[in-house]
Amino acid sequence: MRAGKAGRGGTSRIPGVPNKKQQLFFDSRVRFTAYGGARGGGKSWALRRKLIALCLRYPGIRCLLVRRTYPELKSNHLGPLLREYGALLTYSEGEKQLSLANGSSIDLGYCACDRDALRYQGQEYDIIAVDEATQLSEYQFSVISASLRGTGDYPRRIYLTCNPGGIGHAWVKRLFIDRSFRPGENPEDYNFIPALVYDNDVLLSADPGYVRQLERLPARLRDAWLHGRWDVFEGQFFAEFDESVHVFDAAGGAAVIPNNTRRFVALDYGFDMLAALLLGVDTSSGLWVFEECCEPGLTLSEAAGRVVELCRGQEAEYAVASPDLWNRRQDSGRSGAEIMQAVPGMLPLRPADSRRIPGWRMLREYLAGRGDGLSLHISRRCSTLINSMQSLLCDPGRPEDAAGEPHALTHAPEALRYAVMSRPRPPESEATFLPFSFRRSRSLYDI
Structure with missing residues (x-):
């Protein structure tokens, strides 16, 4: 050479x-x-x-x-x-x-x-x-x-x-x-x-x-x-996540997304990153992630504004967020939840069940989709969530928990964990009625 x-x-x-x-x-x-x-x-x-x-x-x-x-x-x-x-x-x-x-x-x-x-x-x-x-x-x-x-x-x-x-x-x-x-x-x-x-x-x-x-x-x-695949690797936290199973193409949404879904928002807020997901649960308890907003450097009020924009016209019912959002701030005496809730159009906020390992276990149940109704479907438009689900690492000292680093990968999966732990109730199935018709019966006067 x-x-x-x-x-x-x-x-x-x-x-x-x-x-x-x-x-x-x-x-x-x-x-x-x-x-x-x-x-x-x-x-x-x-x-x-x-x-x-x-x-x-x-x-x-x-x-x-x-x-x-x-x-x-x-x-x-x-x-x-x-x-x-x-x-x-x-x-x-x-x-x-x-x-x-x-x-x-x-x-x-x-x-x-x-x-x-x-x-x-x-x-x-x-x-x-x-x-x-x-x-x-x-x-x-x-x-x-x-x-x-x-x-x-x-x-x-x-x-x-x-x-x-x-x-x-x-x-x-x-x-x-x-x-x-x-x-x-x-x-x-x-x-x-x-x-x-x-x-x-x-x-x-x-x-x-x-x-x-x-x-x-x-x-x-x-x-x-051997094959150099970047979507699977040792130490991957969600080894069961599979794009071909869990991701749908929103362009064909009319043929895929159920008509009857009960919609809500799950969010993980930090000044380093807001991760907000617009979700829906169908009549079979399947969970659908339609849109995401993942943006750094937002104040609490700005983050609430992004949530309002995310669910505009979606008839979302509530937003679930980390419980630490309810801690009162020393500078103002107000909690983050209060500040966000004061923004016009903000959904009613609910504190999430933030237990980590039970939450990850529940999310794995949705990923497994074993026929008991629980299933997870993520729009391809949610690129940050998809990449984070593929790249999130196991905590080396606690394999059932996700690693905190790289920190940028944790926000969207945390929001999804809050979503499944909010125990979203499916919408009521539309009632179905058998066809019927009136038939005049004979009476004593019909002679």
């Missing part, structure tokens, strides 16, 4: 031939390139090779290689880098840095917690490589990526490798799989290159038993690690 110029001298060649997916990774020039999906796709080798090639091509370039912990980074990258490119590199244990004779360098970093991310504030890098990006939170990635800056004539790019699962699953999936961008995020800056073990001819030849090992895994691990 030709890496380009090594300083002002001639050219350097580093051995090895990339497979087709690795070549796509090498050729990507966008600001954010993610590579991976399944285990064994050759991600680590490609990431190391890309960094060395950039260091040789651009003398003086500054790179950062990050993984969750430093022992993981040493085992997975430092050792292989020194074995593969030791003639080109000088390693400083004190500075945690690999340097080349042409002035290029690769700093070795880690980020096991938010405090670690702050170590990179004020640093400047031309290239940042994040290995196993789904093991970092969105906050940690945002802080580290803010170090991508400089004044030299170098490319400015971030390269990520990733597998489904982990605390960062949701943000990686949002950016690179779903391509659901927020204001300020340019879709042209993001490129995802999927990789499977079947793309890695070197591994298949050297260890053909590795594929059989992946094929013997439990179903969910097999789907994620």
